[in-house]
Amino acid sequence: MEPLSHLESFVQSAESGSFSAAARRLGLTPAAVSKNVARLEGSLGVRLFQRSTRRLALTETGEAFLRQVSGGLATLQDALASVATVGGQPAGTLKVSMGQAFGRAYVVPLLGEFLARYPAVVPDWHFDNRQVDLIGEGFDAAIGGGIELSPGLVARELARVDVVAVASPRYMAGRASPVHPSDLAALDGIVRRSSPTGRVRSWTLRNSAGDEGAADLRARIVFSDPEAIAQAVRMDLGVALLPMPFAAPGLANGEFVRLLPGWAADMGQLSLYYPSKKLLPAKTRVFVDFMVERFREAGFAARMKGR
Structure with missing residues (x-):
């Protein structure tokens, strides 16, 4: 079986159309992604991409391979994430997007309590006033308003x-x-x-x-x-x-x-968004539940009313 990192690099490169974009999604360097794909090609004995200075395109064999592995890879990733624990506690990197000022004022103050409860979770929080592509950019969750609820996303209203x-x-x-x-x-x-x-x-x-x-x-x-x-x-x-x-x-x-x-x-509504998955990663599940609970206890929804 090919190493999971090699398959992830291939699928992300194919879906994004470049090693650089795949590297951003995976948190790797473009050189590392390119090396992973090259090793996969070497072990399979086929060329999966046609490379040029301007574009990265799948070969016919690469297109067929992508169809065969992408669904199974997503299922495997979900299964691994859902059971990722350290000492029975949720674990792993938690990638979340939120607005700059809102995140600093309302979410960061809750971080100490969250880490004390879930010490094996590593927050990787992005403070940016833009709507991110949760699935395409590999985010576990996002907090914001006015986000289009596209297929594959779930929203929990905060206020x-x-x-x-x-x-x-x-x-x-x-x-x-x-x-x-x-x-x-x-x-x-x-x-x-x-x-x-x-x-x-x-x-x-x-x-x-x-x-x-x-x-x-x-x-x-x-x-x-x-x-x-x-x-x-x-x-x-x-x-x-x-x-x-x-x-x-x-x-x-x-x-x-x-x-x-x-x-x-x-x-409009301010919500916590996350991908809809049959096997929601434990780190994402506890984050969502924790934030919804804390915002409710603080009476946040009532404080956001102006009439």
């Missing part, structure tokens, strides 16, 4: 997140407080540009009575990062529409004042 209007007490000193979302246009707006679309985000606020109004801020500053927007609010530079994960700390400690109390926009 529905509201967006609210905030400013600093010093900025609002001497200024009239808005009474309707349209009044925000008279103030300096710190607005957010969406990284995926490049457009400035706009929001329609609603209250519990069902009234609604467009919150069209006059853009004084444009940032692409919500934590940077929160910092600008602390610097008394204007008014912002912030998701509750970024607004709640400032509202709790008095750095922010809430404008238009009772008005908010629904940003």
Whole structure:
């Protein structure tokens, strides 16, 4: 039987179309992936790839071999991961993607307790404000909002997140407080540009009575990062529409004042995503259960409501 690393290198290289992309998925160097594939070809006595300086293409034999091994390899990987333990405890590298500021503020503080409970798990956490391809990039899980639930993924909702209007007490000193979302246009707006679309985000606020109004801020500053927007609010530079994960700390400690109390926009759900597998790795299962439990105990969902 071929070493599992050789088969993994072959399948990942075939699916991604390059040794470099396969190396990123596997946490290896491109040279190591290329060597693994070469050793597999040598032991089989066939050429699996046609190599050139510009592209990597499967031979006819390589295509047939990929069809034969890819499904069995995935099953074998799942089976090995599901029983990976050290001393009966879940073990292995746990690759998770999460937003930069959100991860630092809400997930990293739970790490000590998680490691104390599962010392054989090694967190490999990626802090990046983008939607990752969980399966294609080899992630065990991801935390975020607005992720398309494609086939093969499962979502566990942590909360529905509201967006609210905030400013600093010093900025609002001497200024009239808005009474309707349209009044925000008279103030300096710190607005957010969406990284995926490049457009400035706009929001329609609603209250519990069902009234609604467009919150069209006059853009004084444009940032692409919500934590940077929160910092600008602390610097008394204007008014912002912030998701509750970024607004709640400032509202709790008095750095922010809430404008238009009772008005908010629904940003959607914040969830923990992971691949749907018959044999979910133990390290992933305990991480998901731990995070869902801790967020629930902390009353996170209630804190994310702005109405």
